[in-house]
Amino acid sequence: xxxxxxxxxxxxxxxxxxxxxxxxxxxxxxxxxxxxxxxxxxxxxxxxxxxxxxxxxxxxxxxxxxxxxxxxxxxxxxxxxxxxxxxxxxxxxxxxxxxxxxxxxxxxxxxxxxxxxxxxxxxxxxxxxxxxxxxxxxxxxxxxxxxxxxxxxxxxxxxxxxxxxxxxxxxxxxxxxxxxxxxxxxxxxxxxxxxxxxxxxxxxxxxxxxxxxxxxxxxxxxxxxxxxxxxxxxxxxxxxxxxxxxxxxxxxxxxxxxxxxxxxxxxxxxxxxxxxxxxxxxxxxxxxxxxxxxxxxxxxxxxxxxxxxxxxxxxxxxxxxxxxxxxxxxxxxxxxxxxxxxxxxxxxxxxxxxxxxxxxxxxxxxxxxxxxxxxxxxxxxxxxxxxxxxxxxxxxxxxxxxxxxxxxxxxxxxxxx
Amino acid sequence: xxxxxxxxxxxxxxxxxxxxxxxxxxxxxxxxxxxxxxxxxxxxxxxxxxxxxxxxxxxxxxxxxxxxxxxxxxxxxxxxxxxxxxxxxxxxxxxxxxxxxxxxxxxxxxxxxxxxxxxxxxxxxxxxxxxxxxxxxxxxxxxxxxxxxxxxxxxxxxxxxxxxxxxxxxxxxxxxxxxxxxxxxxxxxxxxxxxxxxxxxxxxxxxxxxxxxxxxxxxxxxxxxxxxxxxxxxxxxxxxxxxxxxxxxxxxxxxxxxxxxxxxxxxxxxxxxxxxxxxxxxxxxxxxxxxxxxxxxxxxxxxxxxxxxxxxxxxxxxxxxxxxxxxxx
Numbered sequence: 001x002x003x004x005x006x007x008x009x010x011x012x013x014x015x016x017x018x019x020x021x022x023x024x025x026x027x028x029x030x031x032x033x034x035x036x037x038x039x040x041x042x043x044x045x046x047x048x049x050x051x052x053x054x055x056x057x058x059x060x061x062x063x064x065x066x067x068x069x070x071x072x073x074x075x076x077x078x079x080x081x082x083x084x085x086x087x088x089x090x091x092x093x094x095x096x097x098x099x100x101x102x103x104x105x106x107x108x109x110x111x112x113x114x115x116x117x118x119x120x121x122x123x124x125x126x127x128x129x130x131x132x133x134x135x136x137x138x139x140x141x142x143x144x145x146x147x148x149x150x151x152x153x154x155x156x157x158x159x160x161x162x163x164x165x166x167x168x169x170x171x172x173x174x175x176x177x178x179x180x181x182x183x184x185x186x187x188x189x190x191x192x193x194x195x196x197x198x199x200x201x202x203x204x205x206x207x208x209x210x211x212x213x214x215x216x217x218x219x220x221x222x223x224x225x226x227x228x229x230x231x232x233x234x235x236x237x238x239x240x241x242x243x244x245x246x247x248x249x250x251x252x253x254x255x256x257x258x259x260x261x262x263x264x265x266x267x268x269x270x271x272x273x274x275x276x277x278x279x280x281x282x283x284x285x286x287x288x289x290x291x292x293x294x295x296x297x298x299x300x301x302x303x304x305x306x307x308x309x310x311x312x313x314x315x316x317x318x319x320x321x322x323x324x325x326x327x328x329x330x331x332x333x334x335x336x337x338x339x340x341x342x343x344x345x346x347x348x349x350x351x352x353x354x355x356x357x358x359x360x361x362x363x364x365x366x367x368x369x370x371x372x373x374x375x376x377x378x379x380x381x382x383x384x385x386x387x388x389x390x391x392x393x394x395x396x397x398x399x400x401x402x403x404x405x406x407x408x409x410x411x412x413x414x415x416x417x
Numbered sequence: 418x419x420x421x422x423x424x425x426x427x428x429x430x431x432x433x434x435x436x437x438x439x440x441x442x443x444x445x446x447x448x449x450x451x452x453x454x455x456x457x458x459x460x461x462x463x464x465x466x467x468x469x470x471x472x473x474x475x476x477x478x479x480x481x482x483x484x485x486x487x488x489x490x491x492x493x494x495x496x497x498x499x500x501x502x503x504x505x506x507x508x509x510x511x512x513x514x515x516x517x518x519x520x521x522x523x524x525x526x527x528x529x530x531x532x533x534x535x536x537x538x539x540x541x542x543x544x545x546x547x548x549x550x551x552x553x554x555x556x557x558x559x560x561x562x563x564x565x566x567x568x569x570x571x572x573x574x575x576x577x578x579x580x581x582x583x584x585x586x587x588x589x590x591x592x593x594x595x596x597x598x599x600x601x602x603x604x605x606x607x608x609x610x611x612x613x614x615x616x617x618x619x620x621x622x623x624x625x626x627x628x629x630x631x632x633x634x635x636x637x638x639x640x641x642x643x644x645x646x647x648x649x650x651x652x653x654x655x656x657x658x659x660x661x662x663x664x665x666x667x668x669x670x671x672x673x674x675x676x677x678x679x680x681x682x683x684x685x686x687x688x689x690x691x692x693x694x695x696x697x698x699x700x701x702x703x704x705x706x707x708x709x710x711x712x713x714x715x716x717x718x719x720x721x722x723x724x725x726x727x728x729x730x731x732x733x734x735x736x737x738x739x740x741x742x743x744x745x746x
Binding site: 091092095096098099100302305308309334337357358359363364365401 | 559562580582583598600604623624649651673
């Protein structure tokens, strides 16, 4: 239980821990690091901090983090484990924590299977841990959510984009930070409509995720006034008998289109589509212009600072899943700060409430959609080393919040908690 | 603005220490200086007809600018080159550079101009630089992404925002130690001190508010919310502010809401909104306070407002992503 007086004390003397003095080095000479000068001791003894532990679960052998895919920098794949972002999240939280007397920390559990992770989260729950980040594929995420349904726990989905998780398979104890397939498709098709590149040839891969992406694009085309010219299957294969589906020029011939949308959640086929199409057309989707939650080259809204902090901490560039993990921690810390409590219910209420404003470094303040617990957010439209546009595009309007033009809106949701 | 104590002899001594000849004293030319982040220069406008007098090439990514006490020199923080450029106002040339920590953004002088307090965006720190020696004489850790810096008139207290930690750090200038932290709104950016020294106003960009702090107690006493016509709460992103010399009115730029607001400082009431350009961040008043200049970062121009009628009379195109505007008064 947090004591009221911890928050009533806004005056915390941090002289000892936060101030550094330095002997004046002359910059005209060499750059010697400044010497630290001993600081006066704190004037008042600080009250002991309340610990707020968060959990993080992942699968040890998760094929989504295959190293070869990461090295190839395939845009739709993560660049590394999102847990790497939690170091930045906790470090950002520490400054706030010192002032409000809360010691934020995160514990990682990497399991061989979902049963191990369920056991770990149940043990955390006994300790009073209320907030967990989950980097899990959709089926395992649902198993975890169901196992914890009767506990005071909230799970942050940082890596699973499936629409059903926000729709018919939604769970009240899950908040989705990473965007859904629908949001990504909406962002991309808004851009295509904006540019008047409305005729879309869709190439669909064999995976379940590919089918979901196609469904999302078809819905988006109808919403924003684009036209799916045709959906053609592709296969990643060298078998000459399947060349109609593997040869990019063949699979994109005999049709009239403005762009080629490649629905390829694996990413390896899409990688070789740009400049291989029969007609000279932009490629979008899993290669070419790729919608994403984040990009390392994003220049506005303070993003370079976040990217640089992440790169220093993780030794690599920041991708969408990393951003989602960082944002989840930020959401919890903000809610603790503003609800003035570390107890589960007040923090959860603030998270799901109307006053939550998270700075996700994408411009608009982020908050949680009440109807499906998806965090509403701008989506970046990216090419290899740049962001070409940020959705929602100008001109796409909404009654209450333009961010809700991306994804499933309240009147249409299939989610019923 | 705060009244300036002019110590000509001290300044002359400082300048000769730089190795410069003492420049002619610039008695308020009224020239308007606008820093342009992406074109790495400063646009100098003539206040009579707003013609462009000169483009001053600076180090890369010029942002905040400050005059010294007698307005003979203009200092510009150049974020991509980690340096503060020094411009001779009489000749409109860069005459010196002061090295800083990584990515200096906003800075403020001590009352006697001998020290610069500068926030280093990338390093989570406030650095204290001896201007004459061009040497860093102190560094104080802050929360992530410090930005706004202001020094009280008596030079005893320095305030700096941490954008990520949503707080204002209070620093004792003499001991160079952090003595307090004040939690404000989301993503606090800039400050304004009232001339009577009693209040500190802070713009909270992402919660769309201005927090007003009572300096005696370090408590937030008021929170102002803005809503200009045609915009939603989420679009309101206040950044730069300016206060009249008599402390009666505060002007607040509203960022993506493309307006500035005029606030009665005593009653805290919002008097009116004026539509300016795209992403208004910087604001400055002419010496007679009859003209206001607002920099619009995403329409690459400066809006010129006639204050008595509170109407925009002109928009002057400047460089790319104008950031700060300062007037030689």
